[in-house]
Amino acid sequence: MKYYSTHDKNHRVSLQQAVVHGLAPDNGLYMPESIPKLSDRFFKTLPDKNFKEISLEVAKNLIGNDIPEVELQRIIDHTIQFDAPLVEVESNIFSLELFHGPTLAFKDFGARFLSGLLGYFAKQQSKEITILVATSGDTGSAVANAFFNVAGTRVIVLYPSGKVSEAQEKQFTTLGGNITALEVSGTFDDCQRLVKQAFLDRELKKSLFLTSANSINIARLIPQSFYYFGAYAQLKQNDKPVVVCVPSGNFGNLTAGLMAKKMGLPIDAFVAATNANDIVPEYLRTQQFKVRASKQTISNAMDVGNPSNFVRMLELFGNDFQKLSAQIFGSTFSDEATKEAMRLVDSNSNYIMDPHGAVGYLGLKEFLKTHSDFTGIFLETAHPAKFADVVEDAIQKQIEIPDRLKEFMKGEKKSILISTDFDEFRLLLPTLIT
Numbered sequence: 001m002k003y004y005s006t007h008d009k010n011h012r013v014s015l016q017q018a019v020v021h022g023l024a025p026d027n028g029l030y031m032p033e034s035i036p037k038l039s040d041r042f043f044k045t046l047p048d049k050n051f052k053e054i055s056l057e058v059a060k061n062l063i064g065n066d067i068p069e070v071e072l073q074r075i076i077d078h079t080i081q082f083d084a085p086l087v088e089v090e091s092n093i094f095s096l097e098l099f100h101g102p103t104l105a106f107k108d109f110g111a112r113f114l115s116g117l118l119g120y121f122a123k124q125q126s127k128e129i130t131i132l133v134a135t136s137g138d139t140g141s142a143v144a145n146a147f148f149n150v151a152g153t154r155v156i157v158l159y160p161s162g163k164v165s166e167a168q169e170k171q172f173t174t175l176g177g178n179i180t181a182l183e184v185s186g187t188f189d190d191c192q193r194l195v196k197q198a199f200l201d202r203e204l205k206k207s208l209f210l211t212s213a214n215s216i217n218i219a220r221l222i223p224q225s226f227y228y229f230g231a232y233a234q235l236k237q238n239d240k241p242v243v244v245c246v247p248s249g250n251f252g253n254l255t256a257g258l259m260a261k262k263m264g265l266p267i268d269a270f271v272a273a274t275n276a277n278d279i280v281p282e283y284l285r286t287q288q289f290k291v292r293a294s295k296q297t298i299s300n301a302m303d304v305g306n307p308s309n310f311v312r313m314l315e316l317f318g319n320d321f322q323k324l325s326a327q328i329f330g331s332t333f334s335d336e337a338t339k340e341a342m343r344l345v346d347s348n349s350n351y352i353m354d355p356h357g358a359v360g361y362l363g364l365k366e367f368l369k370t371h372s373d374f375t376g377i378f379l380e381t382a383h384p385a386k387f388a389d390v391v392e393d394a395i396q397k398q399i400e401i402p403d404r405l406k407e408f409m410k411g412e413k414k415s416i417l418i419s420t421d422f423d424e425f426r427l428l429l430p431t432l433i434t
């Protein structure tokens with residue numbers, strides 16, 4: 001399989017180049033040159049397959065022969081170490097729980113698949129691969145844990161001091177080994193600027209093999225399509241049309257769902273649900289794509305003012321607004337509505353949602369008001385304990401903290417404090433690489 005840049009269809013590269021570089025040299029995003037349909041036999045036997053078997057078939061379909069099948073099998077085994085169960089919350093309303101990974105959010109899928117692929121490509125070159133990642137919380141923890149002890153790789157996490165939760169911070173500052181945390185006395189935007197500047201710095205590029213692990217990497221998107229198939233398999237016999245609601249920020253998760261549909265998965269509609277950062281729902285209403293500064297909300301992993309995967313969504317519909325808006329419904333919710341949904345679902349169904357999943361639940365309910373013949377699935381993207389303060393405030397009771405999160409909390413935080421000055425960062429970086 002070749003991958004092309006969304007800025008230039010004639011710029012085509014191998015899987016290795018797409019994954020190692022992340023972004024195309026013209027700043028476009030990589031897309032597979034074709035998205036083949038899976039066979040009828042695959043779909044007929046889908047309900048009998050386990051999650052790893054499903055994932056391998058889907059991965060082969062998107063990757064082809066670019067890496068040997070035994071290696072792909074190994075990477076799938078490393079990625080799919082946990083389930084994504086479908087739980088019925090109300091009659092005909094299902095939660096797809098994507099938080100059973102080591103850092104309790106769906107980003108574990110993408111980060112683990114990426115680390116498997118980069119680990120494989122690292123063996124074919126002499127230099128250690130240095131992965132720079134700026135984080136406001138979830139991405140840093142998923143990436144750090146996925147790459148921990150992966151030979152030939154080194155991860156540098158930059159995060160804004162005092163602006164991530166303690167649980168998030170512990171997940172990337174306590175590992176040690178090939179994981180280094182840089183605590184920046186500034187904002188998330190400062191962290192992102194430092195990373196971007198490092199990629200533009202010629203001296204650094206010459207001496208280090210730098211790559212990024214942010215969500216535009218195609219290797220993070222591919223595994224996110226696996227669980228749409230997994231969800232469908234768990235529905236078993238279903239004769240109703242299916243809608244999936246995706247709580248969204250950068251729209252990688254929704255894009256992966258659209259790719260699953262292109263591969264033949266019978267999903268009849270998608271809902272793009274957002275918090276107050278409603279750039280895409282507004283586009284679906286008005287056909288105007290207006291980038292804005294992000295607004296802070298209680299579903300903070302979706303506080304995105306310029307959704308980076310939007311161009312991929314357009315690409316999947318051949319840049320045709322009519323086709324896109326016929327399949328994707330937009331909806332947007334305030335923090336107040338989100339808290340009220342968490343409270344109601346807990347008291348009526350005894351099911352605790354995190355604030356991101358709650359936005360997904362609300363989007364699904366809104367769609368079903370006018371489409372009552374559908375079966376609905378919403379993606380529950382994080383464990384509620386990851387946002388314990390907000391959730392406990394909404395449902396007015398204490399929630400249980402999973403053991404794997406408690407383990408992280410016991411670890412000792414180790415970080416290097418730096419300023420927002422690029423020269424300081426530039427001089428420090430080579431000393432961190434062994």
Ligand SMILES: *Cc1c(COP(=O)(O)O)cnc(C)c1O
Nearest residue numbers: 248249250251252253301381382
């Ligand atoms: C990153 C994240 C999202 C947003 O996903 P996108 O693919 O960026 O749309 C939603 N929920 C949680 C918990 C996240 O960490």
